[in-house]
Amino acid sequence: MAGKAAAKIITEGKNYRRYKDGDATPGTWGEVIFQAGWSHKCPTYILRTPPCSASCPSGHDIRGWLDIIRGIEKPAAGVVWQEYAFRRMAESNPFPAIMGRVCPAPCEQGCNRNAVEEHVGINSVEHFIGDWAIENNVAFAKPESETGRRIAVIGGGPAGLAAAYFLRRRGHAVTLFEANAQLGGFMRYGIPEYRAPRAKLDAEIQRILDLGVTVKTNCRIGRDVSFAEIDRDFDAAFWGVGTHSGRxxxxxxxxxxxxxxxxxxxxxxxxxxxxxxxxxxxxxxxxxxxxxxxxxxxxxxxxxxxxxxxxxxxxxxxxxxxxxxxxxxxxxxxxxxxxxxxxxxxxxxxxxxxxxxxxxxxxxxxxxxxxxxxxxxxxxxxxxxxxxxxxxxxxxxxxxxxxxxxxxxxxxxxxxxxGDIEDLPELDNGRGFINADRSMRIPGKTKHFVGGDVVRPHLLTTAVGHGRIAAASIDDFLGGHDVGKRPKVDVHQFNLLNKLREANLEPEPYPGAGVRGTAEAKFAIHNFDDRASAEVIPQDGLFLGHFTENPRRHRGEHHIDAEVVIGNFEERLIPLTEADVVNEAKRCMSCGLCFECDNCVVFCPQTAVQRVAKKERTVGRYVYTEYSKCVGCHICYDVCPTGYIQMGMGE
Ligand SMILES: Cc1cc2nc3c(=O)[nH]c(=O)nc-3n(C[C@H](O)[C@H](O)[C@H](O)COP(=O)(O)OP(=O)(O)OC[C@H]3O[C@@H](n4cnc5c(N)ncnc54)[C@H](O)[C@@H]3O)c2cc1C
Ligand code: SF4
Ligand code: SF4
Missing domain, CATH: 3.50.50.60 (FAD/NAD(P)-binding domain)
Known part of the structure; x- marks a missing residue:
């Protein structure tokens, strides 16, 4: 049978074959499949990050919330899918209603579905869920306990608000300083209302403030309060001051x-x-x-x-x-x-x-x-x-x-x-920006962290991603842990262990030395490997032939012609309907995570691949292999659309 190197998807003519004619000289199939003593590899289940998430600067678990919307991942008890999807979104970004309107969506360029017909409409799904959460007054859960540590966040744009949000969730006391009269940064003072409606922006900001953030507006650090005072009065600081000096x-x-x-x-x-x-x-x-x-x-x-x-x-x-x-x-x-x-x-x-x-x-x-x-x-x-x-x-x-x-x-x-940072010479790198290392710490300034445009002018989602990483680094710093170790793929990851915990299916404690293997054991997730923080699954890791063409549902737009534009500040985008949102989520190919299609179960000639018992199932834990039956034919690997199976067991 052809090796992995030959397992290329051939997209010319859209037949998605994995093997070209002549790529393999398998001999007799019976030999290979049923008596393949040389094929010692059996399937393992490998979680990888999909390229949509890897391309989203705030690191959204996009596959995760699409799987929730389409019904593959079940919400926690008593939670409706819309709210559950919103909460998954907010693990990486607390502004889905704004991002869903104005983010240029680099995630969509990265989406593997582009190899079939067109990317999933990720941004429009985010738009719908963001609005739903506002209309249904969904609030964030307050931190369970307070750490007693005080953090100054300077700048009330997306970077500062995101940092404040992620720090409050960890129980730190946050004081947010903003030079303008209102919070929002360029979401309010740059992007016009017909693109970022203020009612939505206000609601998403208020939801963060309701976590218990102390806000000081009309307060410019460097002028009204000095750098030295911030340094003296707080345990750590996050600088999200943006770029407010136009060239x-x-x-x-x-x-x-x-x-x-x-x-x-x-x-x-x-x-x-x-x-x-x-x-x-x-x-x-x-x-x-x-x-x-x-x-x-x-x-x-x-x-x-x-x-x-x-x-x-x-x-x-x-x-x-x-x-x-x-x-x-x-x-x-x-x-x-x-x-x-x-x-x-x-x-x-x-x-x-x-x-x-x-x-x-x-x-x-x-x-x-x-x-x-x-x-x-x-x-x-x-x-x-x-x-x-x-x-x-x-x-x-x-x-x-x-x-x-x-x-x-x-x-x-x-x-x-x-950056308009003349009043902050302590931070200016000499070019009007502030330097940051990978953990968003300012080099040489132990308790000062930074993010957003003042590091590198880019997008709202990038500023939010910086705020998320900086909050994690500040938390590490305050906890006395090593700051600076960030995963290679630095996004919010689906966590199978947490999912099992949520469903009361958590593995038992490790019984100690002397235990061999995990097949019968209850202390580990058998033959599952989480490589999501190191590996992204590419198009040729999938079996694209499984997917039939299914055109994208586009959002409607109010087109405003030149003759009627004066005085017209109406919002242009029309959100998708709920039915279209679900259909759009169904187009997701769930790259790198099982989506319960049953192909491996159906095609295994040995009936070695089995469904996990219903009461023990969660997303990511739907099938398992009985290794005593498996002959290493790797048909399951070939027919798995999502690339979740890797022939690795036995290596
Ligand atoms: C006109 C315009 C349109 C844009 N359109 C888009 C778009 O469609 N999509 C997209 O993704 N991105 C867009 N961007 C980029 C996006 O707005 C920025 O990348 C993002 O706002 C950066 O966030 P930030 O928090 O770093 O900075 P900002 O949003 O600039 O916020 C910084 C905040 O810090 C405050 N501040 C500054 N100095 C001090 C101080 N010394 N003390 C206290 N407070 C201070 C400022 O008043 C401001 O509120 C646009 C930008 C502009 C200007
Ligand atoms: S924030 Fe932007 S890049 Fe990230 S999922 Fe939303 S649309 Fe995509
Ligand atoms: S198909 Fe789904 S999981 Fe795969 S890259 Fe696109 S949105 Fe992400």
């Missing part, structure tokens, strides 16, 4: 020009309700999420004829003033141009966001670079000189003779941010 355009004329502003300042003024219209044409330079949000918000706000210099957008954005609502009633369509160094199909923003912005009337120009801010006699910008460019890696190379001018009343730079 200006590196072109002549930018610095000091009043109507040249940063994208995050524009969005903050809008999200605080102060900016209610734009005046004149707007150019947004960027290509990522922030630039799309600025241009799309500008289209929604619309343009007003400036009646006084105080109405000028820069006064609102850079000052603390607000637009006079009465003065902004007569709005017209605003001309918003978004420019990107990269061609449109290579822009960093999610494709869905680019398509929506285009539909809403944002003019998007890819492959162009700014050269100079042009100014009028009053010192205000009147336009941006640009040219076409080609990218050489990350560097734009101008195309000679391609210069042109875009007129503008407001130029917005959305080309990235650094």
């Amino acid at each position: 200006g355009l590196p072109v002549p004329g930018w610095k000091g020009t009043p109507n040249c502003v940063a994208g995050i300042s524009f969005l903050k003024a809008f999200n605080e309700g102060r900016l209610q219209a734009v005046t004149g044409r707007i150019i947004v330079v960027g290509g990522g999420d922030t630039s799309i949000d600025v241009a799309s918000v500008a289209r929604r706000l619309g343009h007003i004829e400036s009646v006084s210099s105080q109405d000028r957008v820069e006064h609102i954005i850079l000052g603390d003033t607000a637009h006079d609502v009465a003065g902004t009633v007569q709005r017209q369509g605003c001309h918003a141009v978004l420019t990107s160094l990269f061609p449109v199909n290579q822009m960093f923003a999610a494709k869905r966001e680019i398509d929506d912005a285009t539909r809403e009337g944002v003019e998007i120009m890819g492959g162009v670079m700014p050269l100079e801010v042009l100014k009028g006699p009053d010192g205000r910008a009147t336009g941006l000189k640009m040219c076409h460019c080609k990218m050489d890696g990350q560097n734009p190379v101008p195309v000679g003779g391609s210069e042109f001018v875009l007129e503008a009343d407001l130029i917005v730079s959305a080309i990235g941010q650094t």
Whole structure:
């Protein structure tokens, strides 16, 4: 029989054969299967991490919650599946309603189902469960005991809130300091409400605070409270201060020009309700999420004829003033141009966001670079000189003779941010960021940990993942344990032992030395190996031929056309129905964990593979092998769709 090296899945023509013709010269089947004395290997059951989880920066146990939703993993007694799925989600990320709307879902790119037809709609399932938990007022369980240790969390964005949540669950006292008036970080002051509805955000934040977090808003560490005071008064600190210093355009004329502003300042003024219209044409330079949000918000706000210099957008954005609502009633369509160094199909923003912005009337120009801010006699910008460019890696190379001018009343730079940490020289790595090791500890600062954008600007889910890891490291530090040992695959793992405990099927205590083997013993999970913290199961570890094509259920969207965009702040995404959520979960191939298809039981020629007795079953403990009957033919391995079986016993 062909060896494991030859066990490649052949996807050409979608026949998913494991072996090519000629890969194997098995001889007579009877010899191999029934008298294969040389095949000493028998099946073992190996838990591995699926690539969806490994690609989710917050480390969601995606397979786990999909298995719950489709009914394979049974909820604990008295808990409905929606709540059980929510609680599994919250083991890694307490914001499913927000993530389910705005996470660009790297998990979906990693999903093995892409090899069949299309990834599972993981993000839309998360959306549904997140909303369900809010609508049903699901709360987090308070910690069973208090440790008496005090932790300062600085920054109330996703990193800080996640750290606060995971630390409170461990019983530590958390004080959360936030410079703004409200918590949420860029979830509130960056991403507009039509993408991250504030009612959902408030509910998910409140659920964390209800665990008993002390909150100090309008309190900026480094200014209102010093680093030394934090260091002195707390047992440990987590810094999740984000990147709130917008980069200006590196072109002549930018610095000091009043109507040249940063994208995050524009969005903050809008999200605080102060900016209610734009005046004149707007150019947004960027290509990522922030630039799309600025241009799309500008289209929604619309343009007003400036009646006084105080109405000028820069006064609102850079000052603390607000637009006079009465003065902004007569709005017209605003001309918003978004420019990107990269061609449109290579822009960093999610494709869905680019398509929506285009539909809403944002003019998007890819492959162009700014050269100079042009100014009028009053010192205000009147336009941006640009040219076409080609990218050489990350560097734009101008195309000679391609210069042109875009007129503008407001130029917005959305080309990235650094940390606003001038007041915290103790932490600044000299480039406006804070360094972290693998355990999210700040090198050289024993009791200080960090996470989120200030380490590396990325996504909400990444900031949450950092908060989770940092909380675990802080807990290790406070407990006097080794900090820094993180698993190779650092995600939330399904734990079979915990599952058995939950079902009162926990193995008995180890009886001591002298016991050989585990076949008859009750002290171990027989021939099961948990390799999830070290191994990810790839597509070619599965038997894809088992799965028939089943198209993905897509969420609906309210498409807003350019003609009706002004004043339209309606949420765009329409959640899946419960039936579609269950169907979507059923598309999951449960990579790396048994999903009870019975293939191995049915195909074993020796009836060596048996179902575990009903009263002793849990997910992951559905079949076992009687080794006295097994002849090592590895048919069970070949027909297991999820790659849960490995011919390892006897090695
Ligand atoms: C416009 C925009 C759109 C985005 N869209 C998406 C998206 O669609 N999907 C996605 O996944 N990601 C998106 N992102 C990225 C995402 O928002 C960030 O990666 C994430 O918010 C980072 O979380 P954080 O907690 O590190 O920082 P932040 O969210 O920035 O939170 C940091 C908090 O710390 C506070 N703070 C700072 N300094 C101090 C101090 N000295 N004392 C006290 N408090 C302080 C700040 O006020 C802030 O509230 C977007 C970002 C922006 C700007
Ligand atoms: S947080 Fe993002 S990457 Fe993680 S499961 Fe949700 S959609 Fe996927
Ligand atoms: S099929 Fe399921 S378990 Fe496998 S990668 Fe996709 S979502 Fe994850």
